[in-house]
Amino acid sequence: MLKRKRWIFAILAILPTLAIFAYVRLYPIADTLRLSLFKWDILSKNKPFVGLANFRELMGDHLFIDALVNTTIIAFGVLILTIPMALVIAALIFHRTRSRMAGFYETAIFIPHVVSLVPAAMAWKWIFDARLGPLNALLTFFGIPAQSWLFDPVLSVICIIVLCSWQALGYAVLIYIVGFKNLPVSLYEAAKLDGASGPQSFWYLSIPMLKPITLYVSVVTLVSGFNVYAQAFVLASDAQGAPGRQVRVLVLDMLENSFRNYRVGYAASEAVVLLVIVLGLTLIQFSTLRERGKA
Amino acid sequence: MTTNPVNYIEPTTEELSEGVRLRRKKRVMNFAIDVFLIVVSILMLLPLVFLVANAFKTPAEMLSWPPTIIPRDPTIANFAAVLGETPLLRWIANSIAFAVMSTIAIVATSAIAGYIFGKFRFRTLNILFALFLATAIVPFEVYMIPLYFQAKSLGILNSVWGLLLGYLVMSFGIFLIRQNVIHSIPDELLEAARIDGAGEFWIFLHIVLPLLRGALGALAVLAFFQAWTAFAWPMIVTTTRTSYTIEVGLALFQTGFTVDLGRLSAASATVLIPSILLFVILRRNFVQGVASTGLKE
């Protein structure tokens, strides 16, 4: 009787949230899967079922392939740049936890993560500017020839990686600091007694013990890397005075297909590919961690 | 990690004990670490400093080579122009309204769902929770196009309600609160209240919520900044100048025929400064919120 009453309360209480959740999350996810199988053009009245035709077309669509390659490079580039840097910086900040400056370090490194994307990207756009930017000024000062950062096919991708890493770093550092705080102090004291230096215990103790944190941060960084959009949009957006090379990324290609070419079904099939990639990456990362944990 | 070799310059004094030597070594190392961290911190802040500096430059200085860091003859003309030409304040108001409402919605749904999932162990609920968790990994970008059409059929495009539709629930928030409920609210407390004849709703309101204050505060800050920095969704939902959020307004500000970097920077700086201030004020909450995201398992 009492249990039944509690059950009713639980269900009634969860119902509104559940309804919202179903409407704004489950339904659109299911709808994405459905639309990907249709030739669903906004403007045309008939929207026929086409099976896997959208996916077949994707395989031969060089803009999509281009977007996929760019996005993958950016996501992994950010990962490779961010994780080691975050680990080292977090270790150092943790080491200096008791110093008065610790709060400043944390804040300074974290601020890029909370500032709005667009103003931040604007700032970088100026830094990278081929003619007016301080980066090229610095290079020429050291006698290195100026580069056209935002126009070169390789450099423009690097610019996006740098911008994304700049924003992702703070988050990773913060999580690592929490990780360090949770490590058992006794282990380090024991290591010290055995004559291990700071760098040694960092390498042989901290890194292995922080593996779950590394995994978590990597998943978050990779997934957000695959969703990169605003950065690419702003760095090469449509301003007509020498804007920059458009680095095509998945979300950009998706939005272009649905809102410029009005091919919503086709865009949905791209979304499904994005979903499969993200799910795949998450699974791979969790399973590798589990295996290593056992070994 | 730079560890400076220890100085052996003063070995003359015999009393120089091992302890003093070690302390000095430590001090030198700490100094090196501080220098390194200060350099990193400055590098991280530098782009934002540039942005604010650019906002005060005249068009001529903006185009000068080599670029200047500190404006030679600072002007507020850019700010005046931006405020005169764009509904910047309106955009900021839209962003704030959107972020505040999203925060309220997320905190409310997370608090209730997190509590229920944390303390009521029924099979139906476990299945539901698994469902919430499973969709947490699906990026918003994957399903935002169908969601857009839902917003359209509700007739709420170009309004703060349309923006809100994408930011009503947060899977992570539910997870976060559930963890907190499990760890910080003892079953005995709830049972005692029930024995005293308290209703379930009364318990939630008067016992559970106060205990979750810290976690909810952290979640609120996270939710606020999530909405404040949202880009892709506002970009497709709003198409009228008056309904833009600040992010969209700024992004489209530069897609006219010509771009004025000084004015653009002024607009950006206007937005940047309050959000940085807000962050510095709420830093503790924020750090706690973000930190708890790393505490999985």
Added chain:
Amino acid sequence: MKNRSAKTRISTRALLMSAAFGAALLSGASAVSAETLTVWSGYPEMAPFYEHVAQGMKAAYPKLEVKVEAIALREHEKRVALGLTGGQDGTTVIELSGSTATRYLENDLLPEAPADISTFVKDPKNFDKFFSDTAGKGGKIYGVPLFRGQGALYYNTDMFKAAGLTAPPKTMEDYSAYAEKLTKRDASGKATVSGWSMRLSGGGQGIAEKFWINMHQYGGAILAPAGDGKWKPNFANEAGRKALKQYLTNIFTTKTVSPEMPADADAFERGQTAMFIRESWVIGDIAKKAPDLKYATAPLPKGSIALPTNLYVAGKGADAKAGWEFAKAANSPENLVWLLQNVGWLPNRSGVDYSAVTSKQPAFAAFVDYPKGYEFFTLPSIGPIEEILTRVAAQLVVAFGDASMAGDDAKIDAFLKKASDEVNTILTREGLGAK
């Protein structure tokens, strides 16, 4: 497409117009309710014009409320697509280029114009057949022509003088030769002021459109009609090769321009490029942003793009009627002269005396007094036009970065073939390809 013609007609037209207004006033007075119109425009600089038109309608429609929402073109096109398919509220006057509107007409998403408007548009004294055709479909009229995007060469006369050039370039070969002479370089030989600014980077279809304009001078086209409503690419040929080769020569051989150099109106206004091809709105932009700039305009060697933009009305009842009146009022001689003078877009209506503006601003001459036999082209009115141009643009950006292509005709041909095949694939997919 003649803009200067008999002045005598204007007065009668003005009379007719005011008579129409009078009639509208009467009908407006009988219907007490206030009309509300929303004007959707894809050109922010057009907003003052629409407000000016609304102001002028106050006499006939004292309660008329007009809300002008002018945003960037891309965003505008998006909201039109989504608004029209989802049944938007209220009456909207929509500004659309003829080619974009066709898709909506094909799917019955825009209503036909009422009889009186139709008569007004079809009257050859009002609009050249070219314009009334793009405002309609299958003999019916759906929109009211307003203005067009038409290109001409802008050149900095001070820089021309300094380089010893007295007249604008006449052939495409001249363009390259002039560009070399006009480019200013630093000590290392790197260009600091481009001789001829070309669209080489950025997102979207603009790159392909500009390429098309250049290629048009050689007789090529991205898309050419293949009869029966079908289309075919027409650039994997000599014209395409010449046009692309000219780009590549300027970028890699003579190095008169590079992708990262400031480009377009922005650069021209700041003296960072000596010449470039663009529509007439630049005249208004220069007047606003660089009033001291010494420049002139010249027609292109063979012809130009002419992209007519029309006003369409979506809505019902009294509001819709006001909407059509608004579209018509926008075409009153007074308003059109205001448009040319204050905004700079070229009005399409004939029989209006624009000389008050063109005589004061000689830069307009290249747009209205073009030589005999000047050939215009326009974007085809087909659904996937934007997708095709965007994809061609993406290909071109790659080519513009490929130095090895500059002297290699075979490579250029292979590239054009590939781009052309891609266009054919899209056309076939949409059932628009020629067999």
